[in-house]
Amino acid sequence: xxxxxxxxxxxxxxxxxxxxxxxxxxxxxxxxxxxxxxxxxxxxxxxxxxxxxxxxxxxxxxxxxxxxxxxxxxxxxxxxxxxxxxxxxxxxxxxxxxxxxxxxxxxxxxxxxxxxxxxxxxxxxxxxxxxxxxxxxxxxxxxxxxxxxxxxxxxxxxxxxxxxxxxxxxxxxxxxxxxxxxxxxxxxxxxxxxxxxxxxxxxxxxxxxxxxxxxxxxxxxxxxxxxxxxxxx
Amino acid sequence: xxxxxxxxxxxxxxxxxxxxxxxxxxxxxxxxxxxxxxxxxxxxxxxxxxxxxxxxxxxxxxxxxxxxxxxxxxxxxxxxxxxxxxxxxxxxxxxxxxxxxxxxxxxxxxxxxxxxxxxxxxxxxxxxxxxxxxxxxxxxxxxxxxxxxxxxxxxxxxxxxxxxxxxxxxxxxxxxxxxxxxxxxxxxxxxxxxxxxxxxxxxxxxxxxxxxxxxxxxxxxxxxxxxxxxxxxxxxxxxxxxxxxxxxxxxxxxxxxxxxxxxxxxxxxxxxxxxxxxxxxxxxxxxxxxxxxxxxxxxxxxxxxxxxxxxxxxxxxxxxxxxxxxxxxxxxxxxxxxxxxxxxxxxxxxxxxxxxxxxxxxxxxxxxxxxxxxxxxxxxxxxxxxxxxxxxxxxxxxxxxxxxxxxxxxxxxxxxxxxxxxxxxxxx
Numbered sequence: 077x078x079x080x081x082x083x084x085x086x087x088x089x090x091x092x093x094x095x096x097x098x099x100x101x102x103x104x105x106x107x108x109x110x111x112x113x114x115x116x117x118x119x120x121x122x123x124x125x126x127x128x129x130x131x132x133x134x135x136x137x138x139x140x141x142x143x144x145x146x147x148x149x150x151x152x153x154x155x156x157x158x159x160x161x162x163x164x165x166x167x168x169x170x171x172x173x174x175x176x177x178x179x180x181x182x183x184x185x186x187x188x189x190x191x192x193x194x195x196x197x198x199x200x201x202x203x204x205x206x207x208x209x210x211x212x213x214x215x216x217x218x219x220x221x222x223x224x225x226x227x228x229x230x231x232x233x234x235x236x237x238x239x240x241x242x243x244x245x246x247x248x249x250x251x252x253x254x255x256x257x258x259x260x261x262x263x264x265x266x267x268x269x270x271x272x273x274x275x276x277x278x279x280x281x282x283x284x285x286x287x288x289x290x291x292x293x294x295x296x297x298x299x300x301x302x303x304x305x306x307x308x309x
Numbered sequence: 310x311x312x313x314x315x316x317x318x319x320x321x322x323x324x325x326x327x328x329x330x331x332x333x334x335x336x337x338x339x340x341x342x343x344x345x346x347x348x349x350x351x352x353x354x355x356x357x358x359x360x361x362x363x364x365x366x367x368x369x370x371x372x373x374x375x376x377x378x379x380x381x382x383x384x385x386x387x388x389x390x391x392x393x394x395x396x397x398x399x400x401x402x403x404x405x406x407x408x409x410x411x412x413x414x415x416x417x418x419x420x421x422x423x424x425x426x427x428x429x430x431x432x433x434x435x436x437x438x439x440x441x442x443x444x445x446x447x448x449x450x451x452x453x454x455x456x457x458x459x460x461x462x463x464x465x466x467x468x469x470x471x472x473x474x475x476x477x478x479x480x481x482x483x484x485x486x487x488x489x490x491x492x493x494x495x496x497x498x499x500x501x502x503x504x505x506x507x508x509x510x511x512x513x514x515x516x517x518x519x520x521x522x523x524x525x526x527x528x529x530x531x532x533x534x535x536x537x538x539x540x541x542x543x544x545x546x547x548x549x550x551x552x553x554x555x556x557x558x559x560x561x562x563x564x565x566x567x568x569x570x571x572x573x574x575x576x577x578x579x580x581x582x583x584x585x586x587x588x589x590x591x592x593x594x595x596x597x598x599x600x601x602x603x604x605x606x607x608x609x610x611x612x613x614x615x616x617x618x619x620x621x622x623x624x625x626x627x628x629x630x631x632x633x634x635x636x637x638x639x640x641x642x643x644x645x646x647x648x649x650x651x652x653x654x655x656x657x658x659x660x661x662x663x664x665x666x667x668x669x670x671x672x673x674x675x676x677x678x679x680x681x682x683x684x685x686x687x688x689x690x691x692x693x694x695x696x697x698x699x700x701x702x703x704x705x706x707x708x709x710x711x712x713x714x715x716x717x718x719x720x721x722x723x724x725x726x727x728x729x730x731x732x733x734x735x736x737x
Contacts, residue, residue, distance in 0.1 A: 135673055216628065220682040223624045224563045226617050230624050306609055306692060308478030308565045309499055
């Protein structure tokens with residue numbers, strides 16, 4: 077009896093030692109991979125920051141109105157945002173590779189799934205970002221054109237354009253991520269269609285006078301209007 | 310310059326048959342099929358009356374017109390065979406050359422073609438005229454060519470008689486600002502008619518700027534500024550009454566601002582090394598009377614102009630706040646709230662506003678095209694203020710006010726230089 081217990085304990089001890097002996101090197105490998113990943117990520121971050129600084133991306137971002145969107149979202153400037161993103165993406169990638177070395181049951185499958193999902197996340201972020209830039213640029217274009225043409229409600233026009241582009245961008249982002257695809261498409265179609273129909277009815281029925289004025293302005297005789305302001309040159 | 314790329318085989322053939330010339334007059338007949346014959350007659354008459362001994366050529370740039378065939382028939386051939394003035398015998402053969410551009414030629418393409426032709430033909434004096442100008446006369450053509458050919462000037466800008474309430478953008482912005490910054494008091498940098506020497510043509514032709522939007526729209530101002538900043542001799546010549554129906558002259562104020570102020574700001578950017586060191590402005594030699602003002606009645610809706618200023622400044626507040634200095638912006642917001650009768654856009658505020666716009670254009674704080682468009686409501690405010698202030702002013706009083714504004718632009722030039730050189734930080 078005593079012998080059996082001792083043998084069992086010996087076996088468990090042997091297994092534990094064997095497990096530790098097997099796990100420790102893997103754990104060390106994981107740590108090494110993570111540290112190397114940190115160094116690589118830091119190097120990439122500084123290289124990218126320097127390269128983007130040379131290309132004056134922040135100025136382009138300002139020009140397109142993207143910086144304003146980033147500031148509104150309490151995010152850093154474009155160069156900093158991209159260099160920080162590359163740092164985290166690289167390091168997280170190395171951490172996941174390191175974790176897979178541990179050969180923990182079930183974890184590897186989850187990691188590979190996460191890796192497969194990463195490109196879609198990137199594309200989704202890109203779509204959202206481009207949507208923000210385009211919405212900002214076009215809404216400002218519309219605001220300036222409407223103000224300078226003397227339209228009665230330029231801000232409504234500008235915000236409508238911004239709203240439509242944001243809705244479109246968010247729908248595309250969610251579809252890219254595969255979040256309730258059918259629901260998103262249906263919701264977008266319903267919201268967009270209803271908004272357009274609502275605007276058309278409001279403009280045609282509710283704002284008959286405004287519609288008439290607009291048509292007269294675009295299709296009527298413009299000579300009289302031009303004479304109201306002095307020739308600039 | 311690669312003429313073989315810029316000039317078509319047909320045009321090269323025509324130019325080679327012409328040989329060297331003394332005088333060249335260029336024009337773009339695009340969208341001017343109805344008036345091109347009048348322009349050609351005026352140029353021909355000018356040659357025969359004023360330049361009997363000189364070798365002359367007319368270069369007509371056309372393309373994309375429905376009536377192109379008709380224009381082409383009028384634009385080519387030997388001049389002497391077509392028009393002969395009684396009692397005047399031309400001692401030289403004159404020529405017409407037509408450059409057909411595929412598609413409607415922009416002002417930049419038309420000028421580049423004319424410059425290339427001038428360079429190839431070694432023309433000594435050149436002029437560009439607008440066939441759409443209803444008041445083009447033989448004398449005005451001669452007035453553009455004579456200072457270059459006889460007095461050895463390199464750039465001739467026109468001077469006009471015009472209504473006292475017309476040309477306010479030129480009077481309140483383009484002229485005083487360009488005079489203060491580039492140190493040369495040329496009144497009409499933006500015009501469809503001007504003259505230049507062969508030397509200046511060669512210099513401009515070899516510049517790598519022809520793809521720029523500003524050059525495509527209004528190349529004449531850039532040419533004038535190039536002449537000023539390269540120490541070429543510049544002068545002005547009186548041409549008579551200003552025609553308002555000139556080709557390419559947009560009537561939409563936003564389009565005019567994009568073409569003129571956009572080009573001026575672009576020139577500031579391109580020539581910054583020159584104007585940042587430039588001293589006080591110098592007077593420009595003028596041939597003929599100085600520009601004159603008439604008092605014909607005009608149909609101006611002052612109330613509408615003021616309302617567009619007021620609504621524009623209110624609606625564009627976020628855009629203006631990113632362009633203007635906070636102090637300038639708050640001053641503008643304070644005058645917006647004034648009653649129409651009490652409203653005045655003071656000259657020092659106007660100058661600071663424009664210098665803020667120029668500096669923001671340089672730093673590209675927002676899209677540059679948007680920036681220039683955002684100036685339209687403020688220009689309307691200045692226009693309203695001008696119309697009210699000078700409703701009873703005599704031409705002499707208006708001229709004195711114009712001189713004071715020019716002085717204000719010069720006085721505040723250090724402000725622009727400071728803002729221009731300041732580093733703009735991207736806020737996180």
